Amino acid sequence: MLIKTKPNILSSEITDRAVFESRREFIKAATVLSAGMMLPSSGHAETGKYANVPVGPYSAKLQVTDRNDVASYTNYYEFSTNKQDSTVLAKALKTKPWSVEVVGEVEKPGVYNLEDILKDNPVQERIYRFRCVEAWSMVVPWIGFPLGDMLKRFKPSSKAKFVEFTTLYNPEVMVGQRSDVLGWPYVEGLRIDEAMHPLTMMVTGMYGDELPNQNGAPLRLIVPWKYGFKSIKAIVKIRFLETMPETAWHRNAPNEYGFYANVNPEVPHPRWSQSRERVLGGSIFTAKRDTEKFNGYGAEVAALYSGMDLSKYF
Amino acid sequence: MLLDKKDWAVVKIIVFLLSLLPFLLLVNDGINDRLGANPIETLHFGFGDWALRFLCITLALSPIKTITRQSWPTRFRRMMGLFTFFYASLHLLVFIVLDLSFSWEAFKDEVPKSPYILMGLLTYLLLFPLAITSTKKMQKRLGRSWVKLHKLVYVAGGTALVHYFWLVKADYTEPLIYALVIGILLAIRIVVYYRRTASL
Secondary structure, X not given: OOOOXXXXXXXXXXXXXXXXXXXXXXXXXXXXXXXXXXXXXXXXXXXXXXXXXXXXXXXXXXXXOOHHHHHOOOOEOOOEOOOOHHHHHHHHOOOOOOEEEEEEOEOOOEEEEHHHHHHHOOOEEEEEEEEOOOXXXXXXXXXEEEHHHHHHHOOEOOOOOEXXXXXXXXXOOOHHHHOOOOOOOOEEEEEHHHXXXXXXEEEEEEOOEEOOHHHOOOOEEEOOOEOHHHOOOOEEEEEEEOOOOOXXXXXXXXXXXXXXXXXXXXXXXXXXXXXXXXXXXOOOOOOOEEOOHHHHOHHHHHHHHOOOOOOOOO | OOOOHHHHHHHHHHHHHHHHHHHHHHHHHXXXXXXXXXXXXXXXXXXXXXXXXXXXXXXXXXXXXXXXXXXXXXXXXXXXXXXXXXXXXXXXXXXXXXXXXXXXXHHHHHOOOOHHHHHHHHHHHHHHHHHHOOOHHHHHHHOHHHHHHHOHHHHHHHHHHHHHHHHOOOOOHHHHXXXXXXXHHHHHHHHHXXXXXHHO
8 A cells, every 4th residue: 555655844843843953053153154145045944835046146154043933923813913913823824725916007907816926927036134123133034026017017107106015804804904003904115216126026936935924925025124014014906106094003103103114214203213123043142133224125225315305115 | 718927937947939930040040051042031030020010919918808807917018018019129229230131332332222211220219219218217217207108119119100101112011010900990099099998
């Protein structure tokens, strides 16, 4: 009798944590040894769905944050305002099948299957810094493709000055949506030039594998020079607009969260400083890191805001 | 149930160890790398939560005494008050030593920009004189003014709540629960006070 053996499950999920961690220690040591050299993108699942995708442009040569930290510390208010609880609660979300509705100032509106979107847009890996408005940060190897490439296929009209993104609204599964801590559904937006900027990514995976639900599966935005709340999760709708859309956090507290939300150490949040950030994964005795303007992507994006008063358009 | 002096000493030791337990558990989690992705925050919030919980327990003792007409709650007043101060001190220590890494520059930048941190520091300043005058000696020496001074604990309860409300981004559930508890405890005292003055 033939006994079928199961194929490998995610190695990161079955590896004993201590082993996994010691491997990271090795990788850390290797990073130090090969300072300045480009390493094959860090210590994560080589057996995952996206294990062998090419490294894209703008990928930083940085030590990435432990995958466990990235996957267990998420602001996902659709599930919970507790960063650990959302990790568990998000498991209930079904991400297949998934489609994205494209509407507004665009020649090819419609409902697009995620599979088809992924066929048209080959994925790549990019290591980006991620800076939360709460003054913590991490370094994540995202898997995705430039948002602009995808948007161009829908042929935006000349009236399309802004792009609006909407998260799934399903309070039966997204239990956090049953209380009105934020107005639901979550909405975010970008100016069209920000959306078309080659740094801006549509993300479908991380650490060589598919996105965990809590990190925004199956499709999320990543805008590395803006605070994390701009990088909306579980996108079901994209709308092209002539006017600036109202966004979730701005609607909730307009004096605290602006539409632009560019990382900027010179402009404090009304209730806390943005000068420094706690980099996740350090020892408890590691000092905070000085936050960089545009999260260190100033050379690429500062020109988008030339002549603008960034303390007014925060 | 009648307990003699020796029995009360044993009960006090048990209560003391139980009150120390949250501290020991957090330290144990720290040693075993179980504080999660942001260990400093876990320690900081953990100690802050327990400071507030012990403040609630401290404030609850007198109302319990009034309602049950028992004298035992008074025996724990000092200990619970000092545990409030203990966890508040750890909360502040984590902020200064771990979060700010003892950097004066970071302190100068971050504290003035943050109303909730200022409110937290004010709360600590209010608790400080209560902790140092908590001994029997000081209680005797200060006499009536000791009672007046220790009414500051209500003010500290209020500023601690404001500190919590001001740091929250959107979900006020937890500070609202604490506000409800402290509010009820304060209301009981006000009712008791007016009944007493009315019956005079």
